[in-house]
Amino acid sequence: MPDYKAPLRDIRFVRDEVLNYPAHYQSLPGCEEATPDMVGAILEEGAKFCQEVLAPLNQVGDREGCTWSPEGVKTPAGFKEAYAQYVEGGWPALSHDTAHGGQGLPESLGMAISELMGEANWAWGMYPGLSHGAMNTLQAHGTPEQQKTYLEPLVTGQWTGTMCLTEPHCGTDLGMLRTKAEPQADGSYKVSGTKIFISAGEHDMAENIVHIVLARLPDAPAGTKGISLFIVPKFLTDGQGGLGARNGVSCGSIEHKMGIHGNATCVMNFDGATGFLIGPANKGLNCMFTFMNTARLGTAIQGLAHAEVALQGASTYARERLQMRALSGPKFPDQPADPIIVHPDVRRMLLTIKSYAEGNRALLYYAAQQVDIMQHSQDAAAREQADKLLGFLTPIAKAFMTETGFEAANLGVQVFGGHGYISEHGMEQNVRDSRISMLYEGTTGVQALDLLGRKVLMTQGEPLRIFTKVVHKFCKANSGNRAISELVKPLAELNKEWGDLTLKIGMKAMTNREAVGAASVDYLMYSGYVTLAYFWADMARVAAEKLAAGEGDKAFYQAKLHTARFYFTRILPRTRAHVEAIKAGPDVLMDLPAGDFALGY
Numbered sequence: 192m193p194d195y196k197a198p199l200r201d202i203r204f205v206r207d208e209v210l211n212y213p214a215h216y217q218s219l220p221g222c223e224e225a226t227p228d229m230v231g232a233i234l235e236e237g238a239k240f241c242q243e244v245l246a247p248l249n250q251v252g253d254r255e256g257c258t259w260s261p262e263g264v265k266t267p268a269g270f271k272e273a274y275a276q277y278v279e280g281g282w283p284a285l286s287h288d289t290a291h292g293g294q295g296l297p298e299s300l301g302m303a304i305s306e307l308m309g310e311a312n313w314a315w316g317m318y319p320g321l322s323h324g325a326m327n328t329l330q331a332h333g334t335p336e337q338q339k340t341y342l343e344p345l346v347t348g349q350w351t352g353t354m355c356l357t358e359p360h361c362g363t364d365l366g367m368l369r370t371k372a373e374p375q376a377d378g379s380y381k382v383s384g385t386k387i388f389i390s391a392g393e394h395d396m397a398e399n400i401v402h403i404v405l406a407r408l409p410d411a412p413a414g415t416k417g418i419s420l421f422i423v424p425k426f427l428t429d430g431q432g433g434l435g436a437r438n439g440v441s442c443g444s445i446e447h448k449m450g451i452h453g454n455a456t457c458v459m460n461f462d463g464a465t466g467f468l469i470g471p472a473n474k475g476l477n478c479m480f481t482f483m484n485t486a487r488l489g490t491a492i493q494g495l496a497h498a499e500v501a502l503q504g505a506s507t508y509a510r511e512r513l514q515m516r517a518l519s520g521p522k523f524p525d526q527p528a529d530p531i532i533v534h535p536d537v538r539r540m541l542l543t544i545k546s547y548a549e550g551n552r553a554l555l556y557y558a559a560q561q562v563d564i565m566q567h568s569q570d571a572a573a574r575e576q577a578d579k580l581l582g583f584l585t586p587i588a589k590a591f592m593t594e595t596g597f598e599a600a601n602l603g604v605q606v607f608g609g610h611g612y613i614s615e616h617g618m619e620q621n622v623r624d625s626r627i628s629m630l631y632e633g634t635t636g637v638q639a640l641d642l643l644g645r646k647v648l649m650t651q652g653e654p655l656r657i658f659t660k661v662v663h664k665f666c667k668a669n670s671g672n673r674a675i676s677e678l679v680k681p682l683a684e685l686n687k688e689w690g691d692l693t694l695k696i697g698m699k700a701m702t703n704r705e706a707v708g709a710a711s712v713d714y715l716m717y718s719g720y721v722t723l724a725y726f727w728a729d730m731a732r733v734a735a736e737k738l739a740a741g742e743g744d745k746a747f748y749q750a751k752l753h754t755a756r757f758y759f760t761r762i763l764p765r766t767r768a769h770v771e772a773i774k775a776g777p778d779v780l781m782d783l784p785a786g787d788f789a790l791g792y
């Protein structure tokens with residue numbers, strides 16, 4: 192297993208040199224404290240914690256997994272102690288409101304720390320990750336009293352949080368959920384039902400767990416319009432800031448699963464548990480969207496994390512492993528064979544991984560800037576624009592980054608050959624851990640419908656136009672930039688095609704409703720490839736400028752330019768296949784009767 196090294200140089204490149212984070216923070220009221228010095232110090236400290244504490248527990252967590260007993264769930268050796276160190280370091284409070292005990296630093300900085308934690312040990316990082324979403328929901332929708340009681344201990348890390356949506360008969364289709372909440376005379380509710388697949392639902396890392404639960408009131412309308420949101424703590428409070436009685440919520444069992452073994456995936460039984468309504472009755476799903484958007488970007492980070500882990504493992508191995516000779520003749524004649532990095536196919540795999548890891552990093556930190564603007568800008572128009580951009584980019588980031596993260600993790604195994612399949616090197620764990628990212632927080636199929644249906648067609652393409660305008664402006668400004676002309680021209684063409692393609696799908700959907708579902712995943716992947724092309728072109732622009740100015744780090748900038756060229760020539764042509772698949776339309780998918788799928792047995 193290679194040692195994890197936090198990719199701070201690349202994070203600084205993306206944040207400071209490409210996206211100009213120092214100016215971004217200075218332009219937003221409440222973010223001025225995040226000076227380059229302070230951000231640098233926090234990233235260094237975070238990197239140290241992730242490299243020294245979390246990364247060594249990654250394989251331990253996978254091997255040991257969590258264990259269930261009627262008393263509760265025991266996390267793998269070292270997880271609890273690492274969490275205590277995390278709390279001691281003040282990390283849970285980093286990007287939360289000072290009014291509730293937080294440090295008030297920008298959300299985008301919290302995301303950078305989440306990136307490092309996710310790369311070092313995704314399964315561990317999910318415990319604080321879910322708390323973060325619970326905190327954001329309470330911050331946005333909780334009453335002042337609920338915030339005092341539940342948000343503050345979450346901010347200090349004393350308690351953790353969960354997100355309880357899924358039930359055995361409903362995952363995607365939450366309109367079918369059955370968990371009930373009966374109003375009580377004292378204003379509380381009795382919550383009853385079973386939730387499954389609840390990440391971090393039970394564990395031994397914190398003294399209390401705050402479940403954020405979707406349930407139905409007795410008179411609620413059917414479907415999604417009848418869902419409300421509740422706080423259900425594991426332990427009730429004693430009214431004086433301490434823990435009170437054990438609540439009627441318990442973990443019935445944990446799942447045995449493909450990856451993320453260090454994270455407990457729990458069946459949670461609510462047996463008349465005391466709960467408290469958050470936000471308006473029957474508007475729970477709207478409130479939960481706050482949680483889900485945070486969680487979706489959190490899951491996008493998972494895609495990036497697995498690509499980075501694959502990159503670190505495979506690029507080291509490819510330089511050390513000696514097999515065969517280069518086709519053009521020995522490159523290391525004094526060695527018994529050349530290192531596998533001389534082979535074009537190994538380079539294809541490494542560059543694919545690298546182009547995803549670094550390209551997706553740029554997409555993530557661009558999306559994170561929109562979060563900051565939404566939360567801090569005093570300009571209503573800027574907030575509205577950021578909201579639309581973020582709404583548009585979230586399904587792309589969630590689905591495209593996790594699909595490509597999985598592809599990268601898989602290529603990580605391939606670069607190692609048979610040794611990739613063996614546990615020792617960590618590459619097979621990386622694949623297993625990454626697979627869930629395309630499923631939870633809305634599958635790729637569901638994100639694709641959200642993008643094409645809700646975000647693009649239902650708004651007559653408004654957020655798409657906002658983003659394509661950003662790309663158009665870039666292409667126009669760089670039309671004479673010879674250093675990147677080979678990138679700007681195809682980007683401009685794709686940017687135009689994006690709008691035309693959308694229009695065609697919209698027209699088709701007017702006569703055949705299935706056209707949207709038939710095109711959606713191809714449309715999302717197409718959108719992801721074009722979005723990343725923009726970020727690669729912009730990163731190449733900066734790299735070319737730095738090289739022309741003779742600034743240090745020549746090899747770093749040259750590698751950026753090189754990877755951008757690779758992305759445009761070897762990855763971006765995949766858009767052609769997606770366009771052709773979209774053009775094929777829905778009939779070829781829908782004409783086969785459902786019963787005929789299993790013919791031939």
Ligand SMILES: Cc1cc2nc3c(=O)[nH]c(=O)nc-3n(C[C@H](O)[C@H](O)[C@H](O)COP(=O)(O)OP(=O)(O)OC[C@H]3O[C@@H](n4cnc5c(N)ncnc54)[C@H](O)[C@@H]3O)c2cc1C
Pocket residue numbers: 354355356357360361362363364387388389390391448456627630631632633634635636637640708
């Ligand atoms: C390890 C793990 C951790 C999890 N953590 C949590 C958690 O903390 N909290 C929580 O509430 N849930 C959690 N989940 C649940 C997860 O979010 C769901 O599994 C996911 O939303 C998919 O729901 P489902 O499994 O019921 O699949 P289904 O909804 O049954 O979907 C099955 C397939 O049908 C497709 N499909 C469904 N509807 C449509 C449609 N309209 N159009 C096109 N395709 C469609 C899906 O894309 C998928 O491919 C977790 C799951 C796992 C495995």
